[in-house]
Amino acid sequence: MDPLDTQQRILEAAERFYAERGFEGTSMRNLTEAAGVNLAAVNYHFGSKKALMWEMxxxxxxxxxxxxxxxxxxxxxxxxxxxxxxxxxxxxxxxxxxxxxxxxxxxxxxxxxxxxxxxxxxxxxxxxxxxxxxxxxxxxxxxxxxxxxxxxxxxxxxxxxxxxxxxxxxxxxxxxxxxxxxxxxxxxxxxxxxxxxxxxxxxxxxxxxxx
Structure with missing residues (x-):
């Protein structure tokens, strides 16, 4: 899988979940399921939930x-x-x-x-x-x-x-x-x-x- 494609799908999922639920209401579990990746992929590309949201x-x-x-x-x-x-x-x-x-x-x-x-x-x-x-x-x-x-x-x-x-x-x-x-x-x-x-x-x- 293309790493850039993975990052983009994670960022797009982060946008949707943040828009619906805000920072505290965004579940990493739901986000990774929506993006079709595992938590390790999020940690690898962004490091943390806060870092992911900030990059978004x-x-x-x-x-x-x-x-x-x-x-x-x-x-x-x-x-x-x-x-x-x-x-x-x-x-x-x-x-x-x-x-x-x-x-x-x-x-x-x-x-x-x-x-x-x-x-x-x-x-x-x-x-x-x-x-x-x-x-x-x-x-x-x-x-x-x-x-x-x-x-x-x-x-x-x-x-x-x-x-x-x-x-x-x-x-x-x-x-x-x-x-x-x-x-x-x-x-x-x-x-x-x-x-x-x-x-x-x-x-x-x-x-x-x-x-």
Whole structure:
């Protein structure tokens, strides 16, 4: 059996089980059965359950962040000064591309995002330090260049709220047509564009008394 194929099947099974049950609820026994491997194969390729889950996140997040930085660098390299929309396109578009499935939204990916919200504060901190510190710094620098009148603390708050809005929009995508809410969210590109415009409007809003 091809080792790369084995690794991929283990990672795909890890995605499904994490999306359904979270870290603590993922059973290595069920995961190995779903992947068609034994526990020794998981230990050989990844070393532990935590290392496997972390590699699963790495496989998802690193290409996503690389795509974001590529778009951001392209926007900053143009002769004309980038607009706020250019920067948020770079941040949002790769995330929404990842959230696309062959027949609509990528349910597993969206459930994975939702599961992250239920993890511990320690987990959140480790995830942020490993994958998002440098990315956040680059985007904050770009935002500061196009919004020079915003104090650093206000800029950081607005960026934080923008990220929270993006994640919330993705996590609640499946419930957009329930209850009193009736929104057609099937077009992920259109949803991304609406979200970008919403976030940019907030970024350009007046500063409140909290400063």
């Amino acid at each position: 996140f790495r496989a998802k997040i690193v290409p996503l962040n690389n795509a974001r930085l590529e778009l951001l660098n392209a926007a900053l390299a143009r002769p004309e000064k980038p607009q706020l929309e250019d920067i948020f396109d770079a941040l949002l578009q790769p995330m929404f591309e990842a959230a696309k499935g062959p027949d609509g939204a990528n349910a597993i990916f969206l459930r994975m995002i939702g599961r992250v919200f239920s993890e511990s504060e320690e987990f959140w901190q480790q995830l942020h330090e490993e994958f998002f510190v440098d990315l956040s710094r680059r985007f904050l620098e770009a935002l500061a260049s196009v919004m020079p009148n915003l104090p650093p603390n206000e800029l950081a708050w607005r960026f934080h709220l923008s990220i929270a809005t993006m994640l919330g929009a993705l996590v609640t995508h499946h419930s957009m047509n329930r209850g009193c809410v009736h929104i057609d969210g099937s077009d992920m590109d259109a949803t991304c564009e609406r979200l970008r415009d919403f976030i940019c409007a907030g970024f350009r809003g007046p500063q409140g008394d909290a400063n």
